[in-house]
Amino acid sequence: MQAWLDQLIREHGWLQAVPAGLVYTIAIVLACKLVLVFVSVIAGETVWLERRVAGRMQARIGPNRVGPQGLLQFVADGVKLLAKEDIIPASADKIVFLLAPIIVFAGAFVAFAVLPWGFGLVPADMNIGLFVILSLTSIEVVGVIMAGWASNSKWAVLGAMREVAQMISYELPLGISALAVVILAGTLNLTDIVVQQEGAIWNWYVFRGPFAFIAFFIFATAALASLKRAPFDLPEAESELVAGFHTEYTGFRFAVFFLAEYAGMILFAVLASVLFLGGWSPGFPVDLTGPGMRWVGFGILFAKTLFLLFVMIWVRWSLPRFRVDRVMYLCYKVLLPASVVCVVGAALQVLLGASMGDGGFAAWLMGR
């Protein structure tokens, strides 16, 4: 981004009068705003998508009044939530109660900064991008537990504890299965990972060997679970816990939690597309690095994301909820060992691939 800014400064004389640092700062703030607005809008539309899909699956229509096909429904919802009374329970711990939504929101949104939306369309192209995402999403956990505790309500505390236990547990298979791709790719940089998947469809990491293939499903399952989406929605099981950790939140603060949840969905959908499904690669060789073509790549990635979002919604409205001990069983006794196997397998794949060379397995076996 700095290169682009430098060019901008060079081309526009009046900018040269402004100190460079200030330009950078303003540009960074603007970029942040842009991502924020963009993600918020997508998140809002995802809510709309969810409601529409749910409607279809239950043989009803869903919201279709506000805007074309109800596309502006989230605006109406937002306005309604903003207009509501902002209640802070009397026995709540006020400071923590107010801080919690901010932390959850920050945890969910900051991670978007390192996602590559297209070649070069990265707000912050870090060389350890994947690690950044994994660590930033763990911040959300703290916000959840703060919210649960500060509400001073047993539903909130129980929901928060369940949720935190679940999120922390599923972070392990999530991270480890992503590691399988990292080992195959040899980098943590998300742009590089996508670039390696360009070309034919079998270059996508999900199709590069059995371990990455399994890892993809582990990743998807673990992502669902750490997003508290059905069938892993025990922390918010409305029949048991009212609404989980945000039971006591209303109005704007509730909207923030709500938005953060859908932002998390988008985050993981994009991440899964980038890691396993080739990112902006359409599945056949085409150069998407040019200035205009980047936005085509963006569209392709966006389509993949939408598809994954649709799958998440589909799963939610199709499957019944897990029992709480089964959730932990699945995590620690199924997904975690399986993901470790994937990582070891991927490492072996890399090692063997390196030692086998061009001739492949048969040539290697015969000592060439």
Place this chain on the structure above:
Amino acid sequence: MKLPDLTPYIAPAVFYGLAAFAVISAIAAATAPKIVHAAFGLMAAFFGVAGLYFMLGADFVGLAQVIVYVGGILVLLVFGILMTGKTRSTLGLEEKPKLLIPAFVGGLFFFGLLLALHGTDFAARAVPPDPQPTTAPIGRAFLDPEQYLLPFELSSMLLLAALVGAAYLARRRRT
């Protein structure tokens, strides 16, 4: 009109901001009347320190700090607080620390450390080189038998032992 160039001031400003944030949070952790507040103060301090790591060019350590300390240890501590409290009133959540002697000792200690720092010449570089990516060198250092492979494996054994030990200790007793 040319505005003064503020670029050289950004880094110090960020440093002082982060340092103040970390230290104030730490002091809050030390003095907060509620233990949960202390824990959240600790979290803020963690973030401050993580920011300082980034300033030091140690991005990997900084992120590890966030994922392990904030995502792991801190949550564990808060869990500990919640599980060792029975009801709100007797939670032990409300505890006014007796600060007089500890503050005196702590202040004296800080003063002593400052004196020690002041009198020591560390032979440090005034301006370090540009930060390089650290993830790969750290990984190589960990897995190099000549460097830290043995401690690395030992620490994995330690973690395993701690995991098993903690699970064993914390299991529910049938009484």
Place this chain on the structure above:
Amino acid sequence: MLGLALTILGAPLVGFVIQFFLGRRLPGQGAWLTVATIFASFVSAVVIMASQLGGADPFHISWAWFDPSGGGGTPWTVGIHIDGLTAVMLVVVTLVAFLVHLFSTSYMKGDPKYYLFFAWLQMFSVSMLVLVLADNLLHLFMGWELVGLCSYKLIGFWSEKPAPGNAARKAFITTRIGDLGMVVAIAAIYMTAGSFEFSKIFEAARSGALADPWITIAGFGLFFAAMGKSAQAPLHVWLPDAMEGPTPVSALIHAATMVAAGVYLIGRFMPILTPDVLTVVATVGAVTAVMAGFIALAQDDIKKVLAYSTVSQLGYMFLGLGVGAWHAGLFHLTTHAFFKALMFLGSGSVIHACHHEQDMRKMGGLLKKMPITGWTFLAGVLAIAGLPFITAGFFSKDAILAGAWHRLPFLYWMALFGAVLTAFYMMRLFAMTFLGKPRDQHVHDHAHESPASMTIPLLILGALAICAGWGAWHGILLNPEIVADAMGVTATGFKTVGDLEFEHSGLVAAMAITAGVLGLLGGLYVFRFMGGAALDRLKRPFAGLEKVFHRKFGFDELYREIAMRPAYGLAKGFRVVDEKGVDGAVNVIGRFARDTLAALSGRTDRRVVDGAVHLVGWVPRVLGAGMNALQSGRVRFYLSVSAGVLALALVLGRIL
């Protein structure tokens, strides 16, 4: 080639790990998995042998393992060495192991530890393969010890019964005694040659760095180890007892893994064995061959007969090695592997059919009931007896005899006599088991032919027992030149191997043929047609001898007398000394002290000492009351004080 070698090792190793940890849960308890992995090894081994026989160069690769000097020295290595000898061993080991695995799938059916049996069987094969593929002595030693461990687990597989456990311990301890020699040899070689690697060791022997006396010590040490592993007198006692293990294990031990290790070791180290050592090797081999033959003559347990015949045949192999006809010794190892595996699996089939009856006196007439087992068994018998021209055993044994004739004629005569014995007792075994009338109608009625997974290995091995020697006409199998080329050395102090062509013509071969046929016909006549009364009459003059043979020359009793009884006696003696001598003295002193000194000291005690003690006690009590306040058990208090003191030290240290 590396890939193939790693497949040979890796496939069964993976099989072992999976089988050991997950075998119980796999469908069919995972037996098919181990069969498949060992088959993969076998296929790779065949490919390797084909390329070696086709004249490929020996393959060698090694990796640094660790540096014993901590840096700067030559690292110890692990590595893979493949030459003609290795290739042949690989095929033999993997083929026999594969057939044994296949056989076991039926034989062990219904055993509660079914999956575990296959896991250890697999590991046994892996160990042997490690040993064979090793490129240095240390690496070989690891395989060597692994073989010992696995044999211990397998012989004692039915450890809930006491006999297998004892047999397993006996095998383990006896071979461990032999391993002392191995350790000595390793030390001697490393000290002088400075390396464990075979090629470097041979190089050192050639250049004179590895010279007398160390080369002789190393040779004797290696042979001592081989004696333990390959059951040469007087360390052979464990092998017959090892029959307590499941029969497939016996087949594997006797044919391909355990006992072959010793022969392989000596074969591999031929280049550094001095004439003295070789003479000892040959002599021990010949003595063992004859002695074990006698013992086998007087055994009634079908597996015991086979066990002693193995000991005897191993003696032949060492004889062959010792007289310098080492290709013949190894050739015999190969053919013996086939027909001995065949006969063990055949006996397993018989035992299986007769509901675990092993006593030959209760068998008889089984040939009609179990045609496949019986006829293949006959092939084995003919092969081991050396029926001329068509069986594999003939070629290999003849080559050994020819070698002995050239080198040590006296041993040749012994060996020839052993050949007669061999044919005789093997025919006895066959006649008692398969021919004649059933001696125990109950057992006979139950007998039935075994399922296909057991007979197929028998058929394969039967074919091999006959055919494996035919290549010898053309010098294909274990062609001495190929092997010698591959090893890149010739035995020191001897005629070169090339001089020892197979000498099938002439006096030697004629005598060998006569011996074999004589033994076979004699055995057939005596045990098939002579009948009970005449047999008894024939036996009568030899009653005393038979008793000696039946007692196995009293080795077990001998060891009990010279090793175990003295140890027990010593222990008993110590106990007596302890109880009577030491305790008595203590008691005397104690009585004196109690009666005389104590009275005296009691008085002193109350007056003087107590007063002082009270004084001493009073002081700390007063002090302690003060210190008690400090020793509160409160962590924070301790910490405050120490931190405060540290802080003060910091500050004062700077200011002052």
Place this chain on the structure above:
Amino acid sequence: MTIGLMHYLVVGAALFSAGLVTVLARRNAVAILIGIELMLNAANLNLVAFDRYGPGGVRGQVFALFVLVIAAAEAAVALAILLNVFDARDRIDVDAMTNLKG
């Protein structure tokens, strides 16, 4: 106006002292753990700072990561022990833990 090694060391010293005060002032064992974590963090900050201003390499960062591992193990075991103490005593006040007999 550059930030040197000393700046970081002073911050580290301050954090360490704050941790010390926490440990000394609190009776609740979890709070004491909080103080210990603060002190470990201070040490870590020093390690990374030395690494940055030292001769190069990643030695300091590697050590910081080891400290991280130890801290995680320590927190897990300590909390397990505290839960046990809580089971036995119904409180986790360190001043009350003056004998080990449960």
